[in-house]
Amino acid sequence: MSKAPRVTAAALAIGDELLSGRTKDKNIGHLAEMLTAAGIELEEVRIVPDEQERIVEALNALRARYTYVFTSGGIGPTHDDITADAVSAAFGVACDHDADAVALLGAMYVERGMEFTDARRRMARMPVGSRHIENPVSRAPGFVIGNVYVMAGVPAVFQAMLDNVLPTLQTGIKILSDKVDCPFGEGDIGDALAVIAKAHPDVNIGSYPRFSGQKFSTEIVIRGRDLQAINNAKADVEAMLSDIASHKAATVV
């Protein structure tokens, strides 16, 4: 097994609208895919409301435990955007207007002939000592402090910010995976699959049921760091499935 260190991560999605069901989160799934592709293991996700104590509590629990924490939401210009204040409180630093961010936004609004309102100035507030995360979509930057990456909730902006963050991260060994589409439900394969999983301890075999509305089928996913080990397990899974198929055919005859 490799000696390379695991790189772990947590996501913290912030917003009452996610908990009321009004907004369906699109950022967690995207972040999960991007981190997995980079060999960073997303190990926990939390969603909390726009309440400072709740954000601080979750952030301090997660940043102590994982290599990286990625937050989404609550960095806009309105009164209910309190993420910058909460992150500052979690780190015990002041939340203030960042000079570079004020300059960046001020220039943009001049360019656009728009007024640089107090609300818009709110978007330049961040924990003192933060670094910017560039926002090519709407310019107002996210920020990084310690191992915490604070990004917008609007998916187009979150994704653009994440694209700028990913190349700067320490990445782990990429987790390889392969899959077998299984036409049978988990009940048909569970026993045999458990035997195969035991026989291949160096891979992780996941079984994910799907329901078409009429019948269940299964996606079998084999994950690991060694391609040969994955291929060996996959061969056993495929052999198991053809056994079951021929057995079913026989019983139908």
Add this chain to the structure above:
Amino acid sequence: MSKAPRVTAAALAIGDELLSGRTKDKNIGHLAEMLTAAGIELEEVRIVPDEQERIVEALNALRARYTYVFTSGGIGPTHDDITADAVSAAFGVACDHDADAVALLGAMYVERGMEFTDARRRMARMPVGSRHIENPVSRAPGFVIGNVYVMAGVPAVFQAMLDNVLPTLQTGIKILSDKVDCPFGEGDIGDALAVIAKAHPDVNIGSYPRFSGQKFSTEIVIRGRDLQAINNAKADVEAMLSDIASHKAATVV
């Protein structure tokens, strides 16, 4: 303000596939909508991997804090379905085959002329002392122990189980809400909206930015328990928006 007790809830979604990005969760958003409609406040969501210690840790934190906890995932027939064992461990009770569940499933497989395999018997395992949650889709029941409702991860099954659970829950005062579609970005309205929010302390005013790919607009949501208070706040928001519209028109001329 009403004296009726708040009823709170947390969701715990269980599964490596959610954290790898392979599966995009559909249950949290559905649960959030259904609970909000019932006046139950979803206050926290966590997603954890298929690891017993992680499930136990999250479940014990959440069940102590909220009126109800709803879990999704990990109750199928395969080796990686460990939710029943983890919930049992969290409650310090044995996880065993439930006689009623075995009878239910046994009868179903006889009906279907299918073998009642050990894997399928796994779906009858639950913490000793649990009550069933009926599953009209694929029959294998979820279960309730204490204030924890354990349901399937397949959305069609999760939703059917939740439909059976909701009528049995203590529900709070329904949170009413109304919304105003605002054609302007948050930067245009943030200052005025903050003033309105201060002037209407008995409602919660949320501002949710949307990005079309070209421009930002905003959905302003007003939540509360008193319809008149919501209407009063809404009137102020609408007046504020027409002020801004006429100001913009004037500046264009």
